[in-house]
Amino acid sequence: MASTDIPPSILPDHVDETIRSIARLKAEQHENATALGYRPIDSPPFSWLADAVSLLSLYMVVLILATQRREDQLAQHRELLILELAILSEQKTAKVIQLLEEVRRDSPLLRSRVDQEAQAMAQPADPQSVLDVIKEAHAKTE
Numbered sequence: 230m231a232s233t234d235i236p237p238s239i240l241p242d243h244v245d246e247t248i249r250s251i252a253r254l255k256a257e258q259h260e261n262a263t264a265l266g267y268r269p270i271d272s273p274p275f276s277w278l279a280d281a282v283s284l285l286s287l288y289m290v291v292l293i294l295a296t297q298r299r300e301d302q303l304a305q306h307r308e309l310l311i312l313e314l315a316i317l318s319e320q321k322t323a324k325v326i327q328l329l330e331e332v333r334r335d336s337p338l339l340r341s342r343v344d345q346e347a348q349a350m351a352q353p354a355d356p357q358s359v360l361d362v363i364k365e366a367h368a369k370t371e
Contacts, residue, residue, distance in 0.1 A: 316356050323353040 240248075330347050333339050 327351040
């Protein structure tokens with residue numbers, strides 16, 4: 230920045246004094262500079278402002294992590310609900326097949342025949358057995 234200690238020049242005194250006045254004015258203006266007419270929040274090196282931003286970022290991290298944790302819990306509940314509904318649907322489907330087979334056997338209008346696939350599908354699956362088979366198949370592929 231311009232300094233008020235300007236060495237004497239070969240210019241006339243009135244021009245030299247004007248240059249010194251402008252340099253002083255510019256130096257004062259730089260020292261008293263404000264943001265939008267207000268004094269700065271924190272003078273350099275802005276340690277208070279840096280601490281405030283750090284605290285705010287820490288708050289945001291905690292908020293984000295808490296939100297993610299809640300979303301993970303909701304996702305787990307949704308997965309359990311979907312699994313329970315799938316098991317229930319499989320059991321209901323097996324019951325419908327049992328009833329259809331019973332109607333087919335008891336109806337005098339339909340010829341009697343043995344349907345091995347329908348008999349197998351009429352038995353509800355054991356969820357634990359299905360899980361064990363899935364784990365075994367997954368272990369073999371790894």
